[in-house]
Amino acid sequence: MSHRLPLPSSRRRSTVQLPSHLSLPGHVRQRVDCSTLQIPAVPTSLDTGQLSPARYNAASGGESMPMQDSKPNEEIQAAYEHLITGARTGVLLTLRNGHPFGSHVPYLLGADWSCAYLHLSRLALHTQHLLEDFRVSLFIAEPDEPGKNPLALQRLNVQGTARILPVDHESYESVKQRYLAKFPQSKMMFGFGDFALWELRMRDAHLVLGFGQAYQASAASPTQWHHQTPDKKA
Structure with a gap:
């Protein structure tokens, strides 16, 4: 019997089909059917949300370094x-x-x-x-x-x-x-x-x-x- 890994619904983004030449032995497929294994999609970009200096400091957990006087x-x-x-x-x-x-x-x-x-x-x-x-x-x-x-x-x-x-x-x-x-x-x-x-x-x-x-x-x-x-x- 085929089984799916119990992933949270929020992480079920995409399904990866394993090529036939990479199929696992039958005794392994009895435990996990890799041909239908669902893997979370990798994000292609990081949403910074146009961070203001204050929001950036809050996100980084610190304050800005003090500026030096101009030379x-x-x-x-x-x-x-x-x-x-x-x-x-x-x-x-x-x-x-x-x-x-x-x-x-x-x-x-x-x-x-x-x-x-x-x-x-x-x-x-x-x-x-x-x-x-x-x-x-x-x-x-x-x-x-x-x-x-x-x-x-x-x-x-x-x-x-x-x-x-x-x-x-x-x-x-x-x-x-x-x-x-x-x-x-x-x-x-x-x-x-x-x-x-x-x-x-x-x-x-x-x-x-x-x-x-x-x-x-x-x-x-x-x-x-x-x-x-x-x-x-x-």
Whole structure:
């Protein structure tokens, strides 16, 4: 006789039919008929209900961390320059079927964060994503090491769009030479036909220098940093 597991009615969401080649031996099926076993459906998303700060604190069981006073703009800019000097690689975020996809990449910045250059192979998944959707983000973080608080590491996130830099572009050769000066190991890659320079035109930047020390800037004024506080929309 076939039996069903006694699941609460609220959890009887879907029925899974087991393929014939995975059928269990008869003496097992006498106890549980897996071909009609009902398994609760897995939710595909988490409903946050547009949590307000108060509701978020109630849900997390704590209060918000107190904000720190804003640093002088010169100090923020100096911290930004120190960060990008110490971190030669970052994480490139592309869109894959509407979902973020991260890749480890070396990067070269232009005069400021609003322009960056990558040397990518068209065989790589992230390049294939860019050919379908040019929206992109680049995440750069202070290198971690024992003794540091990983939650307090300085980091930069910039968002914008990407485009291929043609070899006949007026700035191609200068960008190439700057890239090779920073990454001499890439010289051989410039001889491969599947590699190309990509230019990232960044629109917004989000810089974190520690707890309560988040700053934003726009490409219109890339060196002017504004303190991000809970009452300001990110």
